Amino acid sequence: MKRKSFNILITVIIVLICVILVYPVVNMIMLAFMPYKEITQVPLPLFPSKFTLDNFKLIPDTFGYFTWNGYEISLILRYLKNTLVLLILSASGTILSCTLCAYGFSKIKFAGRGFAFGLVLATLMIPSCVTMISLYVQYTNLGWVDTLLPVWVPTWFGGGAMHIFLVRQYMRGIPDTLSDAARIDGAGYFRIYWNIILPITKPMCTYLLIGQIGTTWGDYWTPFLYVNDRSEWPLATALISMAQQATDYSGQASLGNVGVQMAMGLLMCTVPLMTYILGQKNFIENVRLGAIKG
């Protein structure tokens, strides 16, 4: 009996915490669907009297348009295109460079392996604010600052020390018998990587992909810092001015309209939310299974 009332008390506390944590999101949803008349009302109502899509319809007007082949197209589509291009390029770069490097560290006993691995881990110690200024100068000298190159090229040469470490751990669990058999059949190191190790590492690749989608989708800072040409910016960076102007009311179709801001925010949340749900299912099961099998 005592145990039961204890559980009820705990549940109440947990639910209360969840309500507090989720309230900002609920508020975002309510404002996103609220008619403009009610958003400017004092006091601001907790719920919209009716759910409208007006705020969503105003998004293209808020961001403006560009002309392409005589068509008027919303800038938001251009930002979205930039984001998608970045996603594809940086995800493939991260996955390839990270798995290839982890393969070298886990399956090939080459001279200087410990030293090279130490070098990779040492990059964790260098804070990004130390390198950002010189990187900007480098990119300017290379003529990259008007393109998206500074954002995705490094992913083809990196993949992140933490990721390399994780994938290496995973590959170490793959028994050598497979690759030994292939070697006897005459396969070279890179054939073994491509045809044997990479397919087995697929759950880790999914994990990297999901991580990279989240990172690229939400990263407003790297493009803001290194890309001068605004028309090359991805969505997240294009939203910076929206965040900075929040609550300065200046008309319906403006960045200051909270309703439009929340509608945009809600749309921006859909992609990370979907990858999170997919990742939960896919990643946890696969990675566990893979680890057991390995």
Next chain:
Amino acid sequence: MIKRKKWSKLAVRRNIAGWVAVSPVIAGILIFTGLPFVQSFYHAFTEFNGIEKAKWIGLDNFKYLLDYDLFKYSLGITIKYTVITVPVNMVLGFLFALLFNVKVKGIAALRVVAYLPCIIPGVISAIVWKDLFSPSANGRFNQFLTALGFEPFPFLSSPDTALFSMYLMGLWGLGGGMLLWISNMNAIPDSLYEAASIDGAGRLRKMFNITIPMLTPVILYQLVMGMVGSLQAFGSSFLMTKGGPMNSTYFMGLMIYETAFTYMDMGLACAMSLVMFVMIGCLTAIVFKTSSWVFYGEEQ
């Protein structure tokens, strides 16, 4: 003789293959981390605006920083922010983990809800929180405070409360740390708890003599990552307050960025980033040097 020659040929091939496999990453480290790091180190001792050739001025940048009040102030609030958020978030995250680890109905769904704020992109949480914090009559939090009979709170609009509001907003991401605690708590073997029960240990006893000691590697990880992260943190101040009001949220990261890219004084900014690097390096070293309290399991 022949056999030995053949072996070494294989070894050469293996070495080449190994280095080729890791070469993209090693090249990337040299180009995108190593070289800029050395350059920043050099530029810290120069007058440099990013366009003209850097001029060597020795320690002048550092001497300037010693008398630069805004720099010292910024360093102060960054340290203050770190000293408060890191322990508070760790302790609260741990308490959350204890709560959310109780086996009640629907706990998995509730954990997802608690983690939800962590998957929302930074720009969007800035938009959401700036609106909640709004000092106008339409700010949600102030609406609630007035309804409950309290005075309106200025949140981000007053220098006295802006930093506090940032802590408050930081608590929204507690779910991430919580999940880390939970997954490590569940990795502790049940046999330890069973043995303790047989010896007559109570809940609290188990917590202090089993759970916490077994979690010390997580504590160390969170401590180091939290420190490094919050010393460099400036995202929310860049997005919401731009360092204001009256520089009360002017974090070091923001100051370095503005010195380099708004005032184009890249030499001075590099000197600042070097101070930061040394600070982070020393703190991490101290934590690792004094980490004898960390228990890594009984590996022989």
